[in-house]
Amino acid sequence: xxxxxxxxxxxxxxxxxxxxxxxxxxxxxxxxxxxxxxxxxxxxxxxxxxxxxxxxxxxxxxxxxxxxxxxxxxxxxxxxxxxxxxxxxxxxxxxxxxxxxxxxxxxxxxxxxxxxxxxxxxxxxxxxxxxxxxxxxxxxxxxxxxxxxxxxxxxxxxxxxxxxxxxxxxxxxxxxxxxxxxxxxxxxxxxxxxxxxxxxxxxxxxxxxxxxxxxxxxxxxxxxxxxxxxxxxxxxxxxxxxxxxxxxxxxxxxxxxxxxxxxxxxxxxxxxxxxxxxxxxxxxxxxx
Numbered sequence: 001x002x003x004x005x006x007x008x009x010x011x012x013x014x015x016x017x018x019x020x021x022x023x024x025x026x027x028x029x030x031x032x033x034x035x036x037x038x039x040x041x042x043x044x045x046x047x048x049x050x051x052x053x054x055x056x057x058x059x060x061x062x063x064x065x066x067x068x069x070x071x072x073x074x075x076x077x078x079x080x081x082x083x084x085x086x087x088x089x090x091x092x093x094x095x096x097x098x099x100x101x102x103x104x105x106x107x108x109x110x111x112x113x114x115x116x117x118x119x120x121x122x123x124x125x126x127x128x129x130x131x132x133x134x135x136x137x138x139x140x141x142x143x144x145x146x147x148x149x150x151x152x153x154x155x156x157x158x159x160x161x162x163x164x165x166x167x168x169x170x171x172x173x174x175x176x177x178x179x180x181x182x183x184x185x186x187x188x189x190x191x192x193x194x195x196x197x198x199x200x201x202x203x204x205x206x207x208x209x210x211x212x213x214x215x216x217x218x219x220x221x222x223x224x225x226x227x228x229x230x231x232x233x234x235x236x237x238x239x240x241x242x243x244x245x246x247x248x249x250x251x252x253x254x255x256x257x258x259x260x261x262x263x264x265x266x267x268x269x270x271x272x273x274x275x276x277x278x279x280x281x282x283x284x285x286x287x288x
Contacts, residue, residue, distance in 0.1 A: 001025045001200075002052060004087075005060035006033040009155040009189055010101065014058060017193040021201065026052055040078055042086050049090050056200065058099045059087055062131070066105075067249040069127040080130035085137040092141055097206060099196070100138040103131045104150045104184065104214070110255035112183045112218040117148070117210045117262060125250040139210065145199070146210045150256060152277070153189030154284060163281060166225055170234040177242040178222035184256045185214035186224065188280045191272050198267050211263045216271040218257030224274065231278050232285070 001018055005011040006027025015033075018025035027033035028048070039045055039061055049057070062080055063069055069076040084100060091098040105128045106121035107113070123129045138144045152163050160168060169176050192213060199207050219227075222241065229237045244254045260271040272280065 001056040001058065002028060002049065002054045003058045003060065004028050004039055005062070007031070008060055009153050009161055010151055010192070011060040012155070013153065013189045013193040014060065014196060017190075017197055021197050023197075023200070026054070039083060045086070046090055049094060049096070053094065054096060056097045056099065057087060057091060058101070058196075059084065060101050062101070062103075064103075064127070066125055066127045066252060069130060070125060070250045073126055076126055076130045077133070080127075081133035081137065084134040088137055088141040088144070091143065095143070098138060098141060098144040099199075100134065100144060100146050102135050102146050102148050103128070104148050104212075104256040104258055105131065105253045106148075107255045107257070108253050110257070111181075112220070112257055113255060114185070114218055114257045114259035115212075115255075116259045117212055119259075122253065124253050127250070128253065135210070143206075143208060145207050147196075147213050148210065148258060149192065149213045150184045150186045150258070151189050151192050152186045153281065154288060163228070166228060167232060167285075170229055170232070170237065173236075173238050176225065176237070176239045177246070178220075178225055178239050179244050179254075180220055180222045180241055182221045182244045182252075182254045182256075183218050184221070184224070185216070185218045185258045185260070186274075186277060187213065187215050187272060188277045188284070190284055191277065191280055195263075195267070195269070198269065202267070207266060211266070212258040212260050213263055214258040214260055214271065215274055215277050216260055216264075217274045219274050224278075227274065227278050228281070231282050 007029040015027045
């Protein structure tokens with residue numbers, strides 16, 4: 001198994017989970033992993049796959065900074081879209097199962113609605129456009145799985161993740177804007193990784209197509225951060241209530257809830273609740 005983006009939050013968690021499942025895994029990133037490689041060096045990427053002969057390629061690589069996608073249109077297309085087209089070509093040539101991590105950034109004006117895989121989407125900014133193009137490239141290959149999700153957790157190095165930023169702000173008593181009108185169904189990275197290997201290890205049939213993997217509940221960022229602060233024992237939350245329209249830069253999608261009934265049915269599992277996600281975050285934080 002090759003994991004692209006192995007030094008990111010998700011990539012690191014997946015590599016660790018693969019080792020727990022006794023799966024031979026090769027992490028690929030620009031530095032600090034098994035193989036240092038710029039994935040946009042398509043010639044070297046193809047050569048690596050030819051040598052390693054993986055049964056699975058997991059693509060965790062993406063530009064997720066929404067404003068950067070607006071500023072660097074070519075780069076965001078190369079990473080979020082064109083890379084996936086190259087991976088499809090490679091996987092088709094060597095008969096490899098491709099798992100591509102996508103986004104939930106497709107829905108607006110729905111408050112806390114849960115969106116199915118078949119729900120209508122809105123391409124509101126360049127980030128969503130390039131991620132959707134990546135989905136279409138991936139789904140053109142029959143042996144691919146595209147996962148829409150919203151993952152939270154710890155990277156513990158480099159730029160702060162959302163959760164790390166919140167906890168740092170709480171620790172330093174910095175005022176946080178709590179968005180009452182921004183909804184997600186976030187899942188913690190460790191629960192996601194475990195579910196991913198339920199898919200990979202599925203004895204009955206390999207899953208293909210498009211699936212949502214997320215928390216079973218949808219909640220606002222206001223509620224999520226208040227719950228997080230409570231579980232992490234921050235009693236005095238310094239905050240103000242705001243709306244997502246106050247964010248400068250590119251317009252954001254704000255109704256990002258995902259319906260997980262399809263994956264629950266296919267795997268015979270229940271997705272975690274928001275409280276369970278935050279409890280898992282706390283457990284992982286204690287182990288850092």
